[in-house]
Amino acid sequence: MLASAELPEGARRVVHAEGRDLxxxxxxGIVYAIDNVCPHRNGELGHGDLQGHHLYCPLHAWCFDVRTGKAFFPEGAKVECFEVKEEGGRIWARRRLP
Ligand code: FES
Structure with a gap:
């Protein structure tokens, strides 16, 4: 999906995987992947501001926890959170099993 070297600490990228943009x-040091599309009005979360584990939508600042996909603001909003594996200098993501 993505080379580890392309994602240094604090970086964010938009990557196509699992049939969608993540x-x-x-x-x-840990890689996280969530759906790139904000449920409010389709802002691209991967272009938002990252502060700690909080990723802010660039359009209206809804804020998502990259560890869970759950929003801090507004409460109750959520995006899908993907399972990530980093191995051999590559990063992979896939849907979590139910
Ligand atoms: S589109 Fe993301 S907060 Fe509005």
Whole structure:
């Protein structure tokens, strides 16, 4: 999906995987991936501001936790959160099993 070197600490990228665009970030050395599309009005989360584990939508600042996909603001909003594996200098993401 993405080379590890393309995602340094604090970086965010938009990557196509699992048939959709994902917002992929690295925080504290760990890679997280959530759906790139904001449920409010389709803002691209992967182009938003990353502060710690909080990723802010660039359009109206809804704020999502990259560890869970759940929004801090507004409460109750959510995007899908993907399972991530980093191995051999590559990053992979896939849907979580139910
Ligand atoms: S489109 Fe994301 S907050 Fe409005």
């Amino acid at each position: 917002a992929v970030v690295r925080v504290g």
